[in-house]
Ligand code: ASP
């Protein structure tokens with residue numbers, strides 16, 4: 101008998117009808133002779149609605165209370181799913197994250213899973229139950245409820261799959277898998293049959309919203325195959341795993357884009373040891389994650405430092421950086437929130453020449469100005485004006501012929 105973990109996203113359980121549909125899919129998996137653990141997301145936009153409600157009552161809702169509030173969304177879905185399964189004659193039990201043994205640190209609203217003690221889950225499976233775990237939440241050593249950050253149910257699912265030794269983690273959503281390019285921008289976009297963890301991690305980090313990057317990382321770490329598929333039809337979906345041949349396909353596999361970019365430039369900083377640390381240390385402390393960092397070669401001991409953050413963190417990042425910039429003698433500190441990023445991704449790019457040149461040529465032919473460039477071994481990202489991102493995605497899709505699998 102195999103153990104399968106299935107996670108259902110918010111749109112897949114948006115109302116009673118959707119929950120019935122999901123219950124039928126779970127029942128089928130059970131009928132096929134599997135043990136089934138289900139991770140449920142909050143129904144539809146519940147999490148956003150709960151946040152809006154809290155915002156009406158407090159200017160700055162207390163972190164601890166907010167996490168308990170948000171965790172209820174997932175609890176609602178898991179109980180309703182259990183009831184739907186009961187009425188179809190299937191034994192099922194819902195568990196909160198705490199009951200399922202998901203232990204986290206105490207960073208409210210973006211807690212990290214420290215370990216999972218799945219005794220209760222295992223016991224219920226042994227009794228023949230379908231076990232439904234409320235996603236996106238855990239509990240601290242002091243028994244306080246935490247949440248794992250927006251989109252965190254994916255992480256719950258993969259972490260549970262790893263700790264239970266599941267055969268596969270299935271992520272069900274409202275799209276047919278992982279697309280090679282955003283289908284809203286390029287109508288011929290297709291879901292990929294399979295993708296390597298590393299490519300998926302780049303894709304999730306640099307724009308594709310379909311899976312949470314932390315969940316992909318966990319999948320790779322514990323070698324759990326992850327299937328991303330639709331809960332609304334029977335299309336095969338995309339399998340994320342480590343066995344995809346890395347070098348045979350000498351090509352770009354997918355294109356990601358992202359409009360959530362804020363840029364900060366600190367002009368005229370002295371080029372001496374400790375300056376970067378004095379800026380990025382306090383940013384890290386404020387919980388602001390920095391992506392691209394570029395420092396120019398210095399002229400007469402003076403240089404410029406440019407970096408990007410999430411747009412939503414831009415104002416806070418400026419508050420942190422401005423006083424430091426003044427202290428170290430910078431002449432100006434400027435921000436820009438009109439940017440976007442477009443990335444080409446593929447493990448076949450490793451140690452192969454020509455990809456960067458083709459990308460830059462393609463963009464220049466369309467008079468798209470590149471402001472910053474970053475790369476990994478399997479990714480090239482160009483930061484450009486936000487209003488040219490759509491066009492960039494389309495021309496790159498064409499230039500790299502990513503349709504032809
Ligand atoms: N309900 C949470 C959110 O909307 C977690 C999740 O859906 O994964 O972010």
Ligand code: MG
Nearest residue numbers: 110141142251
């Ligand atoms: Mg959600």
